[in-house]
Amino acid sequence: MMIQKEKMYKNKEKNGILEFVFVLIQALLLAALIRTLFFQPFSIPSGSMRPTLLVGDYLFVSKYAYGYSRFSMPFSPPLFSGRIWASQPQRGDVVVFRLPSDPDIDYIKRVVGLPGDRIQVRQSVLYINDEPVLRHFMGKIENADITEVNYPVDVYREIMPNGVSYDTLDLAFIPQVDDTKVFEVPSGHYFMMGDNRDNSDDSRLDVGYVPEENLIGRASVIFFSISNGSSAWQIWRWPFDVRWNRLFSFVNTVHDLPIIKQGINNEVSND
Numbered sequence: 001m002m003i004q005k006e007k008m009y010k011n012k013e014k015n016g017i018l019e020f021v022f023v024l025i026q027a028l029l030l031a032a033l034i035r036t037l038f039f040q041p042f043s044i045p046s047g048s049m050r051p052t053l054l055v056g057d058y059l060f061v062s063k064y065a066y067g068y069s070r071f072s073m074p075f076s077p078p079l080f081s082g083r084i085w086a087s088q089p090q091r092g093d094v095v096v097f098r099l100p101s102d103p104d105i106d107y108i109k110r111v112v113g114l115p116g117d118r119i120q121v122r123q124s125v126l127y128i129n130d131e132p133v134l135r136h137f138m139g140k141i142e143n144a145d146i147t148e149v150n151y152p153v154d155v156y157r158e159i160m161p162n163g164v165s166y167d168t169l170d171l172a173f174i175p176q177v178d179d180t181k182v183f184e185v186p187s188g189h190y191f192m193m194g195d196n197r198d199n200s201d202d203s204r205l206d207v208g209y210v211p212e213e214n215l216i217g218r219a220s221v222i223f224f225s226i227s228n229g230s231s232a233w234q235i236w237r238w239p240f241d242v243r244w245n246r247l248f249s250f251v252n253t254v255h256d257l258p259i260i261k262q263g264i265n266n267e268v269s270n271d
Contacts, residue, residue, distance in 0.1 A: 038063055040217065042096055042106065043232075047148045048194035048201065049108060051155070051167050051257055052094065054146065054243070058224040058232060059251060061096045065089075065218035071098045072216060082213055088114070089190060091128075092164025094219040094251050097192070097210050108219060109202050110166070113191025119183040121204065124170060124197070126158065134159045138167065139259040145227050146257065147171075148199070155257060167254060171198040180204055188212045219251040 044057040053059070063072055067086035070076050076098075089095055089111045099105040113119040118129050126133040136159075140152040147153045147169060154170040177198060185191050189209035194200025201207060225246040230237040249255070 039220075041223075042108070042219075044108070047199060048196050049094070049110070050148060050169055050196040050199075051141075051146050051255070052110075052195045052251065053108065053219075053222075054225065054227070054246075055148075056226045056228075056230070056243075057222050057246065059219050059222045061217040062220045063217045065220075066095075066212075066215050069213045069215070071103065071214060076103065083215075086212070089215065089218070090164070091162055092160045092166065092252075095190075095192070096216040096219060098214040098216065100208055100210060100214060101206070103214065106216065107192075107207065109192035109194050109200070109207075111190050112160075112193045113183065113185045113203070115185055115187045115189060117185045117191065119185060119191045119203075121178055121180045124173065124178045126193075128161065131161070133161070135168075138257070138262075140261040141169075141257050142260050143258055148196075152260065155259065157254070164252070165254060166195060166252075167257065168195045168197050169199075171196075174198050177204050183209075185209060190215075222246050222249050222251060 039060045040063055042059055042061055044053045044055055044059070047055055064085075065087065066089055067083040069083045070078055070080065073079075091111055091114060093111045094108065095111055096106055096108045099107050112126060113128065118127075120127045120130075122132075125135065135156045138155040138157050141147060141155050142150075142152045144150050149171065156168050156170055157165055158168055159165045177200075183191060183203065186209055189211055191203045192207060192210055193202045193204065203209060224232055225243040226232055226234075226237070226241050227243055228237075228241045230241040246255070
């Protein structure tokens, strides 16, 4: 009787372990499915999208926004080329994509040019198809957590032809990025720029045109944000370093910036 009870206990213990493993596998498969088809978390490691996205922001990217390519899947298996259920990004979308020159690297920038567009920057003003993008001088900001520098920085609000608006930083006049040649966006490609206009490696420089296949998804929600180089796992730093006002905010929301000097005349001539 004792031996029989011991066997029953061992069988029950074995079944419990198998059940746990089965549930764990199911959970991992479900997480992989959600990550592949619906939402994938990303963190912001650099300041090229300041002030829209800050270093230490954690966000969800909508994987279904533009359909799927091989880069939508883990390890990017070459099962097919192009995109399925494709939908075109809109000007002003903030997009995560694979770097054309090194598809193992993820970049995040804003779409400013669609296939067939002519893009140019003249005297720091963005031109789309030879028309200046409307922008307003909002004032100056002096906040290293937002600007990454310790001096006042000009803030401009750009308004795309489709009505999408967002803030950009103008650190200094750099001819290489503030006075560019005309870029003619090829079919099936997009032109990307960072909101931190003078501190962004984007389509004006080495990134070049981004193929449609390289798009991963549209940045949608900031679910966590922490400053001062702290990690999200350093829970003891949360009371001091979490940016509580950014939690669960939409990426396309224009945040109120701590302007120290308002623009005297917000309307800026684009001539």
